[in-house]
Amino acid sequence: MRITFRQIFSLIVSVLLGIYIVTAMGYNPQARLMPLAVSIPIFLLSIWQTLHDFRVAVRRTGMDQEERPAGESTSTPQEKLFKKELSVSLWVISVFVSFYLFGFILTTSLYTFLSLKARSRMGWKPSLGVSIGCLVFLYVVMIYGLRVDLYPGRLILIARKALYGY
Amino acid sequence: MVEAALLGLAKVFAWPAIGYMLLGVFIGIVVGILPGVGGLFSLAVLIPFTFKMDPASAFALLLGAHAPSYTGGAITTILLNTPGDPPNAATLFDGYPMTKKGEAGRALGAALSSSAVGGVLGALYLIMLIPVMRPLVLLFAPPEFFMMAMVGIAFIAVISGKSLVKGLIAGGFGLLLGLVGLDPTTSIQRFTFGTLFLWDGIHLVPVTLGLFAVAEMMEVAVQGGGITEKMVASDVGGVLRGIKDTFTHKWLLFRCSVLGNIIGIIPGIGGDTACFFAYGHARQTEKNGDLFGTGVVEGVIAPQSAINAKEGGALVPTVAFGIPGSAGMAILLGAFYIQGIRPGPEMLNNSLWLIFSMAWTVALANIIGAAVCIAFANRMARVALLPGDYLFPVVLILCGIGAYCTRNALGDLVVTAIFGFVGYGMKKYEWPRPVVLIGLVLGKIAEKNLLLSLRLYHSTFFLRPITIVLILIVLVILVRTLLGRRREKGGSMV
Numbered sequence: 051m052r053i054t055f056r057q058i059f060s061l062i063v064s065v066l067l068g069i070y071i072v073t074a075m076g077y078n079p080q081a082r083l084m085p086l087a088v089s090i091p092i093f094l095l096s097i098w099q100t101l102h103d104f105r106v107a108v109r110r111t112g113m114d115q116e117e118r119p120a121g122e123s124t125s126t127p128q129e130k131l132f133k134k135e136l137s138v139s140l141w142v143i144s145v146f147v148s149f150y151l152f153g154f155i156l157t158t159s160l161y162t163f164l165s166l167k168a169r170s171r172m173g174w175k176p177s178l179g180v181s182i183g184c185l186v187f188l189y190v191v192m193i194y195g196l197r198v199d200l201y202p203g204r205l206i207l208i209a210r211k212a213l214y215g216y
Numbered sequence: 217m218v219e220a221a222l223l224g225l226a227k228v229f230a231w232p233a234i235g236y237m238l239l240g241v242f243i244g245i246v247v248g249i250l251p252g253v254g255g256l257f258s259l260a261v262l263i264p265f266t267f268k269m270d271p272a273s274a275f276a277l278l279l280g281a282h283a284p285s286y287t288g289g290a291i292t293t294i295l296l297n298t299p300g301d302p303p304n305a306a307t308l309f310d311g312y313p314m315t316k317k318g319e320a321g322r323a324l325g326a327a328l329s330s331s332a333v334g335g336v337l338g339a340l341y342l343i344m345l346i347p348v349m350r351p352l353v354l355l356f357a358p359p360e361f362f363m364m365a366m367v368g369i370a371f372i373a374v375i376s377g378k379s380l381v382k383g384l385i386a387g388g389f390g391l392l393l394g395l396v397g398l399d400p401t402t403s404i405q406r407f408t409f410g411t412l413f414l415w416d417g418i419h420l421v422p423v424t425l426g427l428f429a430v431a432e433m434m435e436v437a438v439q440g441g442g443i444t445e446k447m448v449a450s451d452v453g454g455v456l457r458g459i460k461d462t463f464t465h466k467w468l469l470f471r472c473s474v475l476g477n478i479i480g481i482i483p484g485i486g487g488d489t490a491c492f493f494a495y496g497h498a499r500q501t502e503k504n505g506d507l508f509g510t511g512v513v514e515g516v517i518a519p520q521s522a523i524n525a526k527e528g529g530a531l532v533p534t535v536a537f538g539i540p541g542s543a544g545m546a547i548l549l550g551a552f553y554i555q556g557i558r559p560g561p562e563m564l565n566n567s568l569w570l571i572f573s574m575a576w577t578v579a580l581a582n583i584i585g586a587a588v589c590i591a592f593a594n595r596m597a598r599v600a601l602l603p604g605d606y607l608f609p610v611v612l613i614l615c616g617i618g619a620y621c622t623r624n625a626l627g628d629l630v631v632t633a634i635f636g637f638v639g640y641g642m643k644k645y646e647w648p649r650p651v652v653l654i655g656l657v658l659g660k661i662a663e664k665n666l667l668l669s670l671r672l673y674h675s676t677f678f679l680r681p682i683t684i685v686l687i688l689i690v691l692v693i694l695v696r697t698l699l700g701r702r703r704e705k706g707g708s709m710v
Contacts, residue, residue, distance in 0.1 A: 056645045063385065070392055073407060081399040081406060084663040085392065092388030099381050131438070138437040139637070142430065145612045146633040150626060154617060162609040169437075170605035184610060188617070191246070196261065198621055 052111050053104075060100040067093040141169060153203025159185045217568070221343065224572025227272040228580060236273045237577055240280025241584050247281070248288025248300045250618065258285060259547040263554070271555045272573050278551055279577045282544055283335055284585025286523045290327040291589065291596055294516070295320060296611055298429035298618070302420040303523045306491035308428055309375070309650045310508060310515025317511045324593040325458020326513045327520045328586045330469055333462060334521030335582025337473040338480070338528025339575040345481070345532055346564070346571060356482050359677040362665035363686035364482065365658045368489050370693040371496030372651045375508065380701060383648045390652035393418050394659020401667050413627035420656055422619040422628040426635025427642070427649050433611050434640045436604035455593045461513045468498055468514060469521045476522030480529025489661070492654045494522030500696060509650075528578055535559050535571050 067089055074085040148157040162181035166172045192198045202210075210216065227233060240262070247258040258281040266274035289300025294311035307327060314323035369387070376383020396407045397417030408414035462469060472494040479490040498518035499508040508515045527544070534545040536559070552559050557567060564571070619632040642649050669677035678687060 055641075059641050059645050059647075063389070067389075067392075070407070077399075077404055077406060078402060080667070081402050081404045084659075084666065085395050085406065088388050088391050088395075088659075092385055092392070095381050095388075096385050099385060102381075134438050135434075138434050141437070141608075142434060142612065142636055143633065145609070145616060146629050149616050149620070149629055154613075154620070157616070158613050162613065165609035166605065170603075170608075172605065176606075180606060180610070184613060191250070192617065192621075196247070198617075199624065200617070201620060201624075201626060 053107065057100070057103045057107055060096070060103045064093065064096040064100050067096050137169075141165065149201065149203075151203055151205050153206050154200040155185070155188065156203060156206070158188050217346075220568040221572045223569040224574075225576050227569065227573045228276060228576045230272070233270075233273045233276040236269070236277035237280035237581060238584070240277045240282075241284050241581050241588070244281040244284040244581070245288040245585055245588060248285035249291050250300065250614075250621075258282065259544055263547065263551055266551055267554060271557060271567075271570055274551055274555055275570070275574050276577050278548060279574055280581045282548070283524070283527060283578045283581035284331075284589075286520075286527075287328060287331040287335075287582065287585045287589055290331060290516075290520055291324065291593075292614075294323045294327055295596065296429060296607070296614075297432040298611060298614065299421075299424050302424065303491050303526075304519075305420070305424050305428075305653050306495040306519035306650070307516055307523075309495060310510075310512055312428075312432070313509065313511030314513070314516065315511075319454060319511065321454025321593060322458040322461065322513065323511075323516050324596065325455035325590065326461045326516045327458070328589045328593060329459040329462040330517040330521040331524045332582045332586030333469055334473045334476065335524035335527065335586075336579045337470070337521070338477050338525035339579035339582075340528075341474070341477045341525070342528040342531050342575045342578070343572065346568075355682060357672075357680075358665040358668035359673060359680050359683045360686065361482070362662060362669050363678070363683050363690070364479075365489075365662035365665065366690050367686055367693070368492055368496070368654060368658045369662065370690045371492060371499075372654055373694060373697045374496045374499050375650055375654075376648050379646065379648075382646070383651050386642070386647050386649070387651035387655045390655020390657075391659040391662070392655075393423070393652070394656045395663060397660075400660070400664040411627070413625055416623070417660065418631060418656065419622050419628060420653065421622040422631040423635050423656060424653060425615045425619050426632040426637075427639035427652060429611055429615050430632060430636030431639030431643055431649075433604075433608050433615075434636065435643065437608050440604065455590060458513065458516075459590070462517055465514055465517050468502065468517060471501075472498065472518045472522045473525035476525035477529035479522070480526030481532045489657055490522045490526040491519035492657065494518040496693075500693065505700075509648075524582055528575065531571075531574060531578070535563055535574070 070089050071086065071093055074082045074089060076082075077085070145157065145161050148161055152160070159181045162184045163177050166177035166180055167174070188200075192200065228237065240258075243258055243262070259278055262278055262281055266277060269277070286301050286303055289304040290307055290311070292298045292300045293304040293307045294315055297308055297312040299305045299308055311323045311327060314320065369391070372383060372387030373380065376387070394417070396414055398404070398415055399406055405415065475494050475497060476490040479493060495508075495515060495518050498514050499505045502508075502512075502514045504512055504514065530545045534549060549559065557563060557570070615632055615636075616629060619628040620626070622628050639649055641647075642652075673680070677683065
């Protein structure tokens with residue numbers, strides 16, 4: 051049987067719900083009433099769903115082996131997709147990490163530029179234009195217009211403390 | 217009463233009130249478009265400016281900004297799968313699929329016009345309800361709130377998509393997320409893992425941004441291309457078609473606006489639920505209910521009309537008792553005190569014209585707000601044709617700012633990122649995402665009111681007349697859904 055992310059996803063849901071139930075058991079009766087009343091039936095349903103997904107996977111494996119000529123591999127497009135998903139995931143994670151480290155202002159300009167230049171392989175002009183546009187929007191609408199207090203970034207705060215003492 | 221209504225109308229059109237209202241409408245639209253920075257934000261920001269204003273001008277500015285914010289919120293919801301405001305969440309279930317089908321203009325036209333009509337109807341209901349406000353509000357107590365939440369939860373089965381089991385798990389998951397934070401009766405920390413940030417629970421905005429906007433951008437980036445490769449040939453006139461759709465479905469519009477208004481009137485249910493109730497109701501009652509979620513215009517009209525109609529309803533308990541019907545009204549209550557006005561019977565007797573003036577402002581602001589948005593809708597719809605490479609970083613940054621601005625907490629960024637991956641997985645493996653939001657919104661309301669009902673009325677709380685009616689509604693919803701699923705060929709349990 052070839053386990054795919056579909057089965058793993060269902061399994062993770064079941065495991066998370068299991069952890070939820072175990073954690074809820076530790077609370078006093080009043081505090082755990084609603085969490086347990088909801089999570090126990092949902093947990094049972096998730097186990098059913100996981101078993102169903104695994105059953106489908108077993109059936110599909112059997113069908114694939116019958117249909118696929120010997121030596122032919124179907125994993126290449128999946129591997130390509132997985133690599134693409136991994137790359138996109140890293141870009142998504144990096145924007146949130148960048149918000150924390152460098153703050154919103156630096157991230158808005160740098161991330162937009164890097165994403166367009168390095169990820170999408172666009173020219174200097176459109177990359178620079180879009181990133182400057184985003185920065186102007188952030189300044190004009192959020193900072194000057196709405197007076198939103200945006201997070202300056204952990205590294206910026208550390209640097210500021212080292213340089214100016216506050 | 218007619219005299220007070222006319223005086224209220226005259227005050228709205230008098231200078232400087234009309235100028236303040238127009239300024240408010242502009243601010244409301246801009247703020248509404250920005251994810252995470254919703255109508256509540258604009259109210260909170262504008263309140264300090266009202267100290268030296270007369271009451272008519274102050275409420276013209278505040279309500280002018282608040283009323284069209286959900287109208288503006290529909291724009292990013294439909295075009296980028298990024299709800300401008302939490303109540304816009306239900307609009308994305310069909311609004312964004314319409315954009316993907318190349319019908320962005322039609323979806324925008326329908327959303328904006330139904331918002332305007334919903335808002336006007338909401339204001340009219342407010343005017344009609346003024347004489348019967350008191351008995352209406354007093355009919356509802358914790359048992360009724362609990363059963364109202366149950367009606368909403370029953371809609372999880374309705375909008376679960378093809379797999380009922382996956383829908384129930386996802387909806388239950390949302391309910392469990394809603395229970396994170398301090399227990400409402402014992403104040404015990406639940407599922408906070410020692411994190412201070414989680415004491416307040418998980419907010420709807422970062423979850424919605426992650427589940428829908430981040431997940432969608434991930435998919436666009438993985439698959440390449442834009443949100444849609446095509447724009448329906450007639451989409452230049454698509455906005456007009458959407459407006460026509462709104463008036464073709466006049467009964468749906470009427471029913472959903474009444475539903476939104478009633479939910480707005482009941483303090484404690486929360487305005488965010490109105491859109492889900494309306495969407496679930498439309499899915500059950502419309503002939504093409506099975507197609508909901510694939511991009512049908514009724515799925516846009518129903519929630520948008522309910523969202524804007526609920527604000528008129530929320531004003532009812534605010535002016536009648538000083539009990540805010542929504543979070544926005546709670547902020548507005550502050551403005552009443554700034555103006556030296558005490559909401560309640562005294563206001564109904566001495567300042568009735570002001571209530572009318574507020575109702576007229578809500579109606580007018582909705583019309584002007586929608587008209588401004590409609591004027592630019594065709595151009596805005598072209599955003600959907602932009603290459604995904606441009607949208608990817610811009611939408612991610614917008615999501616980050618929106619998530620952070622919700623509570624000025626870095627934790628909300630983490631929530632958005634986590635739910636981005638969860639949403640991508642759910643979409644890829646065909647788990648319904650909208651039901652998570654319904655669960656999240658209703659989880660806390662259901663728990664709090666169940667515990668209060670048990671304390672106040674013991675186990676007989678469900679024998680109250682309105683509670684019995686609501687139980688019957690829940691049963692009808694569930695039976696109809698299950699029978700419908702059995703009839704459907706493609707619908708399976710798993």
